[in-house]
Amino acid sequence: MRIPREIFLLFVIFFIQQVPMVSDWGIDLPLIFVILVGLRSEPAQAAGWGFVVGLIQDLLSAGGIGPNTVAKAMTGLGACFFKMRIYREKVSTQTFLIFGMSIFHGVFEYLLMRWEGSAPRAEDAFWLICRSVALTTLVGWLVCLFVVRFRRRRFDPATA
Secondary structure, X not given: OOOOHHHHHXXXXXXXXXXXXXXXXXXXXXXXXXXXXXXXXXXXXXXXXXXXXXXXXXXXXXXXXXXHHHHHHHHHHHHHHHHHHOOOOOHHHHHHHHHHHHHXXXXXXXXXXXXXXXXXXXXXXXXXXXXXXXXXXXXXXXXXXXXXXXXXXXXXXHHO
């Protein structure tokens, strides 16, 4: 039996996400996965991957179905929406979309947690979101460098 590429990649991402340096600094590798899958898929598939990734992340954080599930599903839909409007296969465009969708995800997740009654103070949440957005965008830029170069080499060897 062969494991599909996305599922294998998801296992690797959650394994790396558990490394203390990654999780303590606020780098959200599953979010990068959801955004990049959303950029390359249809709306239902993007929302499905976002829901599954958010559900796994919520269950691994010792909680039930919570804000990550809804926020990641909406982020996948947002990435798919932007794919249909402004997306280009360039590192700068993908990095900008990761930056924008990271801000959307952080704010949306905070609002869901506030509605639920488990949100931290607004000042603390602001600095946590800023650090997470900055570091997730930086790591997303590195991932995009690899992904764009790999896709160019795979589909058009003359442009690599």
